[in-house]
Amino acid sequence: MQEPAQPIVSATSPTDKGLRSNAIGMVRIVAVGLAAVAPAYSLAVTLGFVADSVGVHAPAAFLVGFLPILFTAFAFRDLNRVMPDCGGVFVWISRVLGPVAGWFFGGWVPQIATFIATAALAQVATVYLLDSVGLEMLAANPAATIPLAIALIAVSAVVAIRGIELAAWVQYALIGLQIVAIGGFCVGAFLAIGRGTAPASAEPVSLDWFNPFATDPSGLVAGVILALFIYWGWDALIAVNEETTHRSRTPGRAAIVSTVILLVLYVSASVAALGFGGVDLLTSDEAIGDVLSVIGPLATGEFFGRIITLAIGMSALSALFTVAVASPRSWLSMATYRALPKSIGTVDPKSRTPRTATLWWAGLSILTIIVLSLISQDFVGLAILSIGLQVAVYYAATAVAAIIYFAPRMRDPKTLILAGVLPGLGALMMAIAFVVSAIDMARPEYADVSWLGIGAVFWIGIGALVLGLIVTLAVRPLCPEFFNRSTIPVGNANSTDFHVMDPTEEMSH
Numbered sequence: 001m002q003e004p005a006q007p008i009v010s011a012t013s014p015t016d017k018g019l020r021s022n023a024i025g026m027v028r029i030v031a032v033g034l035a036a037v038a039p040a041y042s043l044a045v046t047l048g049f050v051a052d053s054v055g056v057h058a059p060a061a062f063l064v065g066f067l068p069i070l071f072t073a074f075a076f077r078d079l080n081r082v083m084p085d086c087g088g089v090f091v092w093i094s095r096v097l098g099p100v101a102g103w104f105f106g107g108w109v110p111q112i113a114t115f116i117a118t119a120a121l122a123q124v125a126t127v128y129l130l131d132s133v134g135l136e137m138l139a140a141n142p143a144a145t146i147p148l149a150i151a152l153i154a155v156s157a158v159v160a161i162r163g164i165e166l167a168a169w170v171q172y173a174l175i176g177l178q179i180v181a182i183g184g185f186c187v188g189a190f191l192a193i194g195r196g197t198a199p200a201s202a203e204p205v206s207l208d209w210f211n212p213f214a215t216d217p218s219g220l221v222a223g224v225i226l227a228l229f230i231y232w233g234w235d236a237l238i239a240v241n242e243e244t245t246h247r248s249r250t251p252g253r254a255a256i257v258s259t260v261i262l263l264v265l266y267v268s269a270s271v272a273a274l275g276f277g278g279v280d281l282l283t284s285d286e287a288i289g290d291v292l293s294v295i296g297p298l299a300t301g302e303f304f305g306r307i308i309t310l311a312i313g314m315s316a317l318s319a320l321f322t323v324a325v326a327s328p329r330s331w332l333s334m335a336t337y338r339a340l341p342k343s344i345g346t347v348d349p350k351s352r353t354p355r356t357a358t359l360w361w362a363g364l365s366i367l368t369i370i371v372l373s374l375i376s377q378d379f380v381g382l383a384i385l386s387i388g389l390q391v392a393v394y395y396a397a398t399a400v401a402a403i404i405y406f407a408p409r410m411r412d413p414k415t416l417i418l419a420g421v422l423p424g425l426g427a428l429m430m431a432i433a434f435v436v437s438a439i440d441m442a443r444p445e446y447a448d449v450s451w452l453g454i455g456a457v458f459w460i461g462i463g464a465l466v467l468g469l470i471v472t473l474a475v476r477p478l479c480p481e482f483f484n485r486s487t488i489p490v491g492n493a494n495s496t497d498f499h500v501m502d503p504t505e506e507m508s509h
Contacts, residue, residue, distance in 0.1 A: 112464050126145045178314065230266065329354055
């Protein structure tokens with residue numbers, strides 16, 4: 001018998017939602033965060049375009065792009081410490097900025113980005129897995145790939161429903177394969193450089209590659225925006241905070257750790273790729289959209305090249321599994337606080353997972369991939385390019401919420417820096433990224449597709465945000481308890497209904 005989630009009084013003293021507490025620790029939650037990013041896939045499809053924007057200064061672009069991610073991660077860490085809820089950004093923004101902002105910035109925006117990503121991840125995983133076993137002809141046939149992509153979504157839902165422990169162990173294996181593949185590529189590339197057997201297009205490795213001021217500013221901005229995309233996803237680990245040991249501290253620390261690991265992977269791989277193949281090879285028509293699959297076999301041999309291709313497919317699959325875990329938990333929280341129908345908040349009494357929300361996620365994800373594919377095969381790719389706008393919006397909103405929430409405690413210099421200055425810089429950089437991206441996407445030549453003289457990606461990205469505002473206003477009469485602030489009262493760190501830990505208190509633990 002399923003039990004519906006019960007209403008609560010405050011977002012800062014959440015009831016037991018029925019999830020399994022203390023189920024996973026630090027290492028496994030870091031694996032969840034890394035898996036959500038799909039590092040092998042993200043690197044493979046982005047590195048060539050970053051090199052096209054900034055040349056040999058791709059490592060610098062990854063370093064600069066890392067800064068707003070790190071600064072935003074501090075905001076996630078601090079807000080999770082005082083409000084450790086699987087709803088994450090939805091709860092935090094609702095608490096600080098109000099229910100309308102919470103539903104839009106914390107509910108709609110991340111979820112619409114996730115649905116678009118889910119459609120792409122399922123397709124990418126299908127294509128690469130078929131390619132890795134030599135079925136390239138089948139991988140090029142949409143009639144074969146779409147049913148298989150739908151099957152992968154169904155499998156992801158089954159794994160997620162079976163329990164958080166199983167999902168975490170699956171992520172262990174899949175993220176391990178990706179690290180082995182990226183690490184193996186780096187070793188093979190550096191050995192070839194050392195032996196002098198790299199292609200003629202190879203570039204001499206230089207410390208100047210890490211200097212962001214040594215490249216054209218406009219190119220650097222474009223490269224950084226691309227870099228932001230490949231870091232996105234680590235915040236999915238917040239969705240399992242209620243099932244984590246020391247839930248007020250471990251997820252926040254894991255957010256910082258996972259972003260640093262991503263930085264090391266991306267910078268190392270970019271140096272190896274540029275040193276081995278150079279800008280000319282990375283930006284060639286053959287390699288620019290899939291660098292690792294093209295130059296991986298050249299650096300490591302045909303056998304390990306197949307492993308790299310497999311890892312890229314598994315990378316997308318691991319991200320798909322993570323989405324199947326994270327999104328339903330966000331919906332569970334929204335249902336608990338009456339921002340969604342309470343029936344969505346039912347939890348399986350045996351597996352202690354949000355089964356109803358997971359089934360809804362699977363059904364809507366399958367519908368999304370079918371609809372996008374029917375519109376156009378190119379439409380999925382265009383939608384993916386628009387995700388950066390959604391990411392910048394809800395990351396910036398979260399950083400702003402952290403600043404406002406902890407403002408009463410910023411008389412302390414450490415709190416001012418960690419909870420004020422750094423998240424503020426993160427929000428500012430995200431806002432700049434949003435504006436620059438939107439202007440760039442509006443160009444009719446962007447992605448070579450335009451409608452009414454404006455880039456199609458701009459219409460999709462901005463259109464999704466406008467639609468979200470309309471939907472948010474439309475659901476207000478349907479969720480009166482939430483929107484009248486009776487389930488999540490608005491307040492800041494001066495509120496007296498709970499104990500607030502300063503962002504610097506963690507240092508004493």
